Amino acid sequence: MGTVTSRPAPGTGTSGQEAQEPLFRVVLLDDDDHTYDYVVEMLEKLFFMSRTKAFQHAVEVDTAGRTVVLTCERPAAEYARDQIHAYGADWRMPRSKGSMSAILEPETAG
Numbered sequence: 001m002g003t004v005t006s007r008p009a010p011g012t013g014t015s016g017q018e019a020q021e022p023l024f025r026v027v028l029l030d031d032d033d034h035t036y037d038y039v040v041e042m043l044e045k046l047f048f049m050s051r052t053k054a055f056q057h058a059v060e061v062d063t064a065g066r067t068v069v070l071t072c073e074r075p076a077a078e079y080a081r082d083q084i085h086a087y088g089a090d091w092r093m094p095r096s097k098g099s100m101s102a103i104l105e106p107e108t109a110g
Contacts, residue, residue: 023107024077026070028084030061034100038090042100043069046083069102077104 028039036058043054047069060067070080081102090096 021073023071024074025068025105025107026072026077026080026084027103027105028057028061028067028069029101029103030065031100033093033096034090035092036062037092038096039100042084042087046080046087071107074104 036055039058039061040051040054043049043057044051047054049057057067057069069084070077072080081104084102085099087099089098
């Protein structure tokens with residue numbers, strides 16, 4: 001996304017261009033210590049996704065190794081990543097010792 005050009009209001013002293021905040025992707029990373037049910041439950045609770053949409057992300061993270069669960073401005077993306085990291089272990093799997101991993105990536109045009 002580029003910049004938005006607008007006419008400044010008289011006497012405001014603005015340049016006429018407002019730069020948009022860069023966007024970031026919240027990317028959920030695959031591992032073998034969490035079940036599909038865990039991923040679906042987490043995405044439903046943290047991101048208010050429908051069960052169908054959350055399941056689609058669970059399949060994608062399992063098959064592709066990653067899935068983009070959210071794209072937004074950096075503060076919200078950091079908060080979302082931190083929520084994933086704080087969600088906790090999958091009680092369904094005894095070997096699950098903690099939350100899933102997520103990273104932030106800058107959104108690129110194109």
